[in-house]
Amino acid sequence: MAQRSAAIRITKPPDSPGSKGKQASTPPKEKELRNDKSQRLCRNITLYDQCRTPNCPFYHPPKSDQLEASSTTTVVESSPTKVNELKASHLQAPVFVPKASAPVFNVSPTLSTPALQAPRSPGPQLSHVAPEWNQESYAGASQMQHEYEDPAYDYDTLAAGAMYMPQQPLRPPIDYHLYTAPMPYVSNPPLGQNPLHSFFIPDDLRRMFLARLEALKWKPNVPPHPPPPAELGVYHDLVPLESVRPTSSRVYGHPAPVYRAMSTVDGNVYLLRRIEGFRVTSEAAFAALDTWRRLRHPNIVTLREAFTTKAFGDNSLVLVYDFHPNATTLWDEHLNQNAESAPKLPHTARRQGMPINERLLWSYVTQIANALKAIHSSGLAARALDPNKLLLTGKNRVRLNGGGILDVLSFDPSTPPAAYQAEDMISFGKLILSMGCEFYQPGHHPAQAIDHLERVYSPDVKNLVIFLLGKPGPYKTFDEVLHMIGPRILNELDALQFYNDSLEDEAMREMENGRIVRVLSKMGFVNERAEFEYDPRWADTGDRYIIKLFRDYVFHSVSPTGAPVLDLSHVITCLNKLDAGLDERLMLVSRDERSCLVVTYREIKSCIEAAYTDLRNAGDKLPTGAMGAMGISQRAMGSS
Numbered sequence: 124m125a126q127r128s129a130a131i132r133i134t135k136p137p138d139s140p141g142s143k144g145k146q147a148s149t150p151p152k153e154k155e156l157r158n159d160k161s162q163r164l165c166r167n168i169t170l171y172d173q174c175r176t177p178n179c180p181f182y183h184p185p186k187s188d189q190l191e192a193s194s195t196t197t198v199v200e201s202s203p204t205k206v207n208e209l210k211a212s213h214l215q216a217p218v219f220v221p222k223a224s225a226p227v228f229n230v231s232p233t234l235s236t237p238a239l240q241a242p243r244s245p246g247p248q249l250s251h252v253a254p255e256w257n258q259e260s261y262a263g264a265s266q267m268q269h270e271y272e273d274p275a276y277d278y279d280t281l282a283a284g285a286m287y288m289p290q291q292p293l294r295p296p297i298d299y300h301l302y303t304a305p306m307p308y309v310s311n312p313p314l315g316q317n318p319l320h321s322f323f324i325p326d327d328l329r330r331m332f333l334a335r336l337e338a339l340k341w342k343p344n345v346p347p348h349p350p351p352p353a354e355l356g357v358y359h360d361l362v363p364l365e366s367v368r369p370t371s372s373r374v375y376g377h378p379a380p381v382y383r384a385m386s387t388v389d390g391n392v393y394l395l396r397r398i399e400g401f402r403v404t405s406e407a408a409f410a411a412l413d414t415w416r417r418l419r420h421p422n423i424v425t426l427r428e429a430f431t432t433k434a435f436g437d438n439s440l441v442l443v444y445d446f447h448p449n450a451t452t453l454w455d456e457h458l459n460q461n462a463e464s465a466p467k468l469p470h471t472a473r474r475q476g477m478p479i480n481e482r483l484l485w486s487y488v489t490q491i492a493n494a495l496k497a498i499h500s501s502g503l504a505a506r507a508l509d510p511n512k513l514l515l516t517g518k519n520r521v522r523l524n525g526g527g528i529l530d531v532l533s534f535d536p537s538t539p540p541a542a543y544q545a546e547d548m549i550s551f552g553k554l555i556l557s558m559g560c561e562f563y564q565p566g567h568h569p570a571q572a573i574d575h576l577e578r579v580y581s582p583d584v585k586n587l588v589i590f591l592l593g594k595p596g597p598y599k600t601f602d603e604v605l606h607m608i609g610p611r612i613l614n615e616l617d618a619l620q621f622y623n624d625s626l627e628d629e630a631m632r633e634m635e636n637g638r639i640v641r642v643l644s645k646m647g648f649v650n651e652r653a654e655f656e657y658d659p660r661w662a663d664t665g666d667r668y669i670i671k672l673f674r675d676y677v678f679h680s681v682s683p684t685g686a687p688v689l690d691l692s693h694v695i696t697c698l699n700k701l702d703a704g705l706d707e708r709l710m711l712v713s714r715d716e717r718s719c720l721v722v723t724y725r726e727i728k729s730c731i732e733a734a735y736t737d738l739r740n741a742g743d744k745l746p747t748g749a750m751g752a753m754g755i756s757q758r759a760m761g762s763s
């Protein structure tokens with residue numbers, strides 16, 4: 124039943140705006156504001172008609188007559204003779220029976236602009252004319268209307284310096300129809316410009332997220348041999364993460380392959396580390412794992428559980444960790460010069476052998492020190508501070524991997540944790556040497572590598588390494604390490620907070636996009652519906668006819684030469700105004716170009732709500748809902 128939408132053409136438009144000459148007319152006051160070039164300098168109004176930010180030099184407080192002009196009350200007082208002129212048969216247009224009466228005009232050569240600003244009635248009738256709209260989504264927008272009508276916002280009175288005691292504290296109205304501008308403290312695009320890509324998530328973030336999603340679903344082309352068990356306790360869909368079966372782990376001394384698996388308990392994806400051919404001799408070896416399980420830290424890969432199994436055909440110890448999709452290791456990212464020997468995970472983009480600059484080095488040092496402090500404070504020791512066991516996820520985020528494995532594999536109740544913690548300090552010093560000096564091997568004497576550090580990095584790096592590699596003593600504590608790197612921790616804190624600001628900014632933008640998706644979805648449910656309740660014309664008649672014309676107005680406009688107008692700003696502006704239910708009027712033209720309707724966004728919104736509610740009520744009768752199957756509740760769609 125999909126019909127090709129005809130372009131809207133008004134043969135003699137009563138008040139056609141210049142650029143969108145064939146779309147619709149707007150009240151003259153707003154048109155004047157648009158044409159005022161000086162206002163285009165204001166960033167807030169590139170997408171919107173006028174700036175309502177109080178401190179902005181281009182701030183235009185709504186005038187009382189302007190507010191009146193935007194009222195939909197035209198409907199109530201429009202001349203009955205004019206309404207009577209609308210005859211469906213006469214116009215050869217689809218039958219239109221609006222629930223909320225809207226003024227309807229014949230497009231005739233005599234139609235003049237003032238006719239569009241037909242008489243309007245006072246505010247209170249407004250709620251009568253426009254039925255209730257979705258208050259759940261943007262209750263504040265209706266409040267905005269009240270605030271405009273509140274005498275406290277009579278700007279003319281205020282401007283005249285009249286003595287006025289407001290009943291309630293004066294606060295500027297919030298324009299819910301405005302698309303969120305970038306936060307001023309995050310980005311600073313040139314004034315008057317709002318590039319298209321600024322509406323969407325930045326490419327680098329999008330690529331990172333997509334790579335993670337891909338890594339969650341990735342499967343090897345060639346089935347693994349031998350195949351992993353179909354099920355392992357509550358875990359299923361085991362996928363080995365390394366295409367080459369590891370012989371023996373450099374760190375653990377046993378073959379220790381890793382698998383991605385899904386849990387039937389919570390549907391989450393986990394990482395299973397299997398220690399092949401290992402038999403647990405003492406239950407006490409598991410004691411430390413309980414503490415590891417309780418340790419939650421942003422720089423440590425969380426251990427979930429551990430168990431032994433014979434499902435692989437041998438005695439295996441399996442440790443279950445959080446899965447970080449598309450993670451790589453510090454070794455593969457920076458130190459592995461041999462691309463051939465690196466594990467081949469098709470979904471990871473490795474940078475092999477990239478030198479670590481000082482800023483990044485301190486970022487890693489700070490994060491690792493943070494993890495070590497948490498581990499030592501819990502009475503544990505890392506024991507596996509190796510570049511292979513430091514996962515890199517996201518933007519330079521380090522996580523200590525494989526916590527607790529050596530506590531089981533090399534269980535020795537006679538050695539106190541303090542001894543392992545002292546070893547951690549030395550391993551940390553060697554790790555920094557490895558990161559800063561690619562030729563250093565942990566078994567070698569560090570003198571040459573320290574010389575290299577001194578040449579390449581600031582003296583603080585060398586001092587820290589010397590301290591960590593020094594002999595144990597009463598002053599060699601982890602708190603002293605933190606004291607030494609204190610200023611670098613502050614740098615890291617700064618960077619994190621800036622990053623947080625930019626992510627919040629992105630989240631705000633996505634919130635706006637989410638709003639638009641909801642509105643679009645509701646329109647999509649109604650538009651071009653083949654039939655509803657055995658009525659094949661349902662989508663084209665009654666209130667739905669307005670929705671159809673609005674869809675044409677938003678998406679199917681054409682330029683004076685007949686070319687499609689693909690103006691994203693127009694689309695976003697219209698949909699935001701619709702979502703906010705503004706009283707601004709717009710003119711919708713029928714496809715046969717012989718009639719037009721002047722309606723407000725608020726009325727269109729109520730038409731959409733009414734049609735969507737009809738569909739929803741009918742849908743409720745069905746035993747199962749497709750939306751439920753997709754995990755989308757009707758409440759999420761903004762249904763009240």
Ligand SMILES: Nc1ncnc2c1ncn2[C@@H]1O[C@H](COP(=O)(O)OP(=O)(O)OP(=O)(O)O)[C@@H](O)[C@H]1O
Binds near residue numbers: 445446449
């Ligand atoms: N928790 C995790 N989440 C996501 N991916 C992980 C996780 N742990 C490891 N990986 C991935 O598995 C790969 C192999 O990890 P592993 O710790 O076995 O490194 P390795 O280089 O094989 O070390 P070893 O010499 O000890 O076997 C890593 O490169 C990483 O991409």
